[in-house]
Amino acid sequence: MAKPPRVIGVLTEPARPTWWRAHRHKVLFxxxxxxxxxxxxAAGAAPAEQPPRPGHTTPALQGPVHITPRHSN
Structure with missing residues (x-):
């Protein structure tokens, strides 16, 4: 006759998780x-005051400026 099966180990239900282990993802979220x-x-609370920008982008000319009038024909 065949031998009866041997007991190798006993399965038990795992212990209930603690409150922290069960809800830590919600707390961290x-x-x-x-x-x-x-x-x-905090990043958008008080933006730094900036001085007004000039209305043009060309640099100021150095020295006297000579303007010649256009002659119409």
């Missing part, structure tokens, strides 16, 4: 949203 919001608010 909310903390990340809060910190991101705070950084976004």
């Amino acid at each position: 909310v903390a990340g949203l809060f910190l991101g919001y705070q950084l976004a608010i």
